[in-house]
Amino acid sequence: MYRYKDDIYDRIWLPYESSDWRQLSTSLNNDELDKNDYKVPAIVLRTAVTPVNASAPLQFNLDADSINDKYYLYMHFNEVEKLAGNETRSFNIALNGHFWFGPMIPIYQKAKVIFTSTSMTGYKRYLFSFSKTENTTFPPIINAIEVYKVKDFSQSETQQDDVDAVTIIKNAYGVARNWQGDPCAPAKYMWEGLNCSFDGLNPPRITSLNLSSSGLTGQIHYSLSKLTMLQY
Structure with a gap:
């Protein structure tokens, strides 16, 4: 098997044999x-x-x-x-x-x-x-x-306003979690600490945000108010 560093794109090359x-x-x-x-x-x-x-x-x-x-x-x-x-x-x-x-x-x-x-x-x-x-x-x-x-990612992406808000929150607080890609979709890979709503018709929305184990200090960031579907 060959991959990185032999292949700069880290493709996996496996041998294949046939009696013919x-x-x-x-x-x-x-x-x-x-x-x-x-x-x-x-x-x-x-x-x-x-x-x-x-x-x-x-x-x-x-x-x-x-x-x-x-x-x-x-x-x-x-x-x-x-x-x-x-x-x-x-x-x-x-x-x-x-x-x-x-x-x-x-x-x-x-x-x-x-x-x-x-x-x-x-x-x-x-x-x-x-x-x-x-x-x-x-x-x-x-x-x-x-x-x-081809993999089918037919699930809608998170509403952009929520994406923008939670990204600002991540950067403002320096959240040390593996928050990458879309916050809510696919649902199986939702960001840690989030819950999202899925109704099958509209883009997912962030409904809860749990940062209790992140050791946050300071003032509450204004971007939290931009997550308009948060449930308290």
């Missing part, structure tokens, strides 16, 4: 790799997989929990073999039996990426198949894959 694949590798460091904006580390892109049967397609699939799930996928490529002048590696990519991208021609020591420009949805399984183009001499490869699942 064989691994290719090369010695490659970050200084040698011509990176793109996605900054996949060299330690990830210096390995690749290719089909055991060089004439067969390279395939992998993504299984969804529900056909309503939405995914974004990024494929990363780097040629790990230094091909001779008369050698080529070129392939097309199909998704669930339909042409999706191609031809892909990996370049030696240069990171390349292709990705879904819109979310993938509507299927329980997404089957990707990489097939050699005509007259190419080497089979397909892939070095790394990123998959992101």
Whole structure:
């Protein structure tokens, strides 16, 4: 497994194996790799997989929990073999039996990426198949894959007046709590010491504020009066 400090974005890179694949590798460091904006580390892109049967397609699939799930996928490529002048590696990519991208021609020591420009949805399984183009001499490869699942945060955000007021209170009193993000939403991650109202129609409102264990001193801050839904 690789992540930070190998990956500056702290993505988690895990190995994945198949009996239909064989691994290719090369010695490659970050200084040698011509990176793109996605900054996949060299330690990830210096390995690749290719089909055991060089004439067969390279395939992998993504299984969804529900056909309503939405995914974004990024494929990363780097040629790990230094091909001779008369050698080529070129392939097309199909998704669930339909042409999706191609031809892909990996370049030696240069990171390349292709990705879904819109979310993938509507299927329980997404089957990707990489097939050699005509007259190419080497089979397909892939070095790394990123998959992101869209999370639904359909719950409304806290009313902005309440957000502004409680943020001022936090700063004025130097509240030493993990108060980050939205104060009330999602309800499971409501700020410590708060209670909020949820009626399903209107934005959540802060209804109680407990700072009794915060060791506060001094005058009552005017912003408390801005929390108009506080219940006493």
